[in-house]
Amino acid sequence: MTTRSTPQRTGLRVLCFVALAVIALIPWFSSQFVLHLAVLAALNVLVVNGLALVSRSGQLSLGHAAFMAIGAYVGVLASQHMGLAFWSSALAGTVITAIVALLLGWVILRLKGVYFVLVTFAFGELIRLVLLDFSGITGGANGITGIAAAEFLGIVFDTRAKFYGLALVVALLSVLIMHSLFRSPLGHAIDSVADNPGLAESTGLSVHRLQVFAFVGGCAMAAFGGNLLARYIGYISPESFNTSISIGLIIMLVIGGRQSTWGPLVAAIVLTPLPELFRGAVQTQHIFYGAALILILRFLPGGLAALPDTLCRLVTRRNS
Template sequence: MTMSKTLLSPMPPSAGAMLIRGAAAPRALGLPALGALALLICIPFILNQAFSYHLAIFICINAIVVTSLSVLARSGQISLCHGALVGIGAYASVACVKGLGLPFLVGVFAAMIAAGGVAYLLGRIVLRLQGVYFVLVTFAFSELVRLVLLEWGDVTGGANGVTGIPAASIAGYVFNEKPAFYALAVVATIGALVFFRFFYASPAGEAVDAVGENPALAEASGVGVRRTQLYAFTLASAFAGLGGALLAHYLGYISPESFNMHYSIALIIMMVVGGRRFLFGGLIGALVMTPLPEFFRGAVESQDIFYGVALILILRFMPQGLAGVRLPFMKRRPV
């Protein structure tokens, strides 16, 4: 069994049939779910601690990136270069804002275009491959990006990275304080979730789900498998670029090692733990897995052990992820 089929557990036949028929229409969240989401958003403001804001900002950024990765996963492919695409977005935004003096929003747009454009060019070449072969090629591409960033020191700063990155600013307001940047990250996260909520209910989103569930049936129904996967790869990478831009302008420093293979693997783990078939799977995965390194800061080896154990348990007992767990006020039907 290939790696992609191992990580991407199949949906129940009934759920797959509903998705192929286009049954995933957007639905309003229940009041308990909205209340829980509002409470989570307000917790950092209630605690009002620098560490709480810092952790919440990383959760928001990871939620955006993992949610975008799930788009490709729902089309039936697993990528090990998503972290590198986040890095491409980060460096593109820094080049525009710090290098050219352009506004922050222009840098964000450039980050999304750069990451999406690179993914489009790469996808046209490698999306003919399936399963473990596609995974290996994306792994090689991730290492290639890291080496280029290291060797292209005149532009990227090499191993020393780029420092002194300007803080995000919109309409003259500078988000240089943690509470302000957290508010910006929350707005970006909600915007991404709203976008993907309606995307999955659109014909393009239904095509992505159909290809991921049954490529042969989708092809026979007139849905181009490679074309759909290329679209999913490009869209996922564009939002990865958005996450990279936010990360760069929050930290004020980036380096090639910030976007290495470990980051890509961590994103996949968050996606699997949260649930790739659910809209809020990326948010739940980021909410659960992002704080763990802080709790295991004194024992680096324990982080990898815990990640491995968590992934095995999730795949064994909750193949649909934490978002697939039935709660009294939630429906299990994927979005």
């Protein structure tokens, strides 16, 4: 049975890498609209990877978009008012967000289950209200306009094609980092905390510290993604990072696969174009998301990323 399944899995992996190559090349020869969707998909990969890191420690954040907002606003304001270059301002936004996540996570990660979810939801709303109220700094409901394009090594990423190259590299790096992390002892420790925190604690692991590490790392990835989004769109406002964004990220995580490093990539490719397909029919979009979640949770709990292995097992079982 093993000898039959191995070639099938190898073939599926080859198909995945071919698909990645096609994804990387097609937008360069496509319309500006397709290129725009490709940029958003690449940014979603980065942010959902951050949420996946938090999730694999056994928690689920309903305020993930708030950390995107902190990273975006801090980075943009540091660039506009302090004259910092793109990477310096992006680093500043990411570090400040990581510090906020550390202080918040150290306190609220003592909470479990729905209590943690509710606190992260409240934190997300708090950040949105702060951005609205401090209009002298954040622009309030009008947001911040005229955000300069990203620039690195003399290259100004002021076109969709150029920015797609940047976003794709960052997205693939995030996938590789997650893949390497969860093949390491640290990643196995994080997974063990989610599977059985009591057993992990009894073996000498610090459940709280591991969850704080995952929370800070995931929020830092969201912050960098928010900063890139601000540079790409050229405009941010509190509504750019509201609770519906966090819910959309959770849907991507679940449909893609919470326990797979490929899940965010698959989900971003499949789900990012959907709002455009359902433009003018928001209720239909919500119905589709609801039906997709029910079907995934019932028949494919590992998400779309687990579909190749599931098909492989079915084929092997039929041939055996």
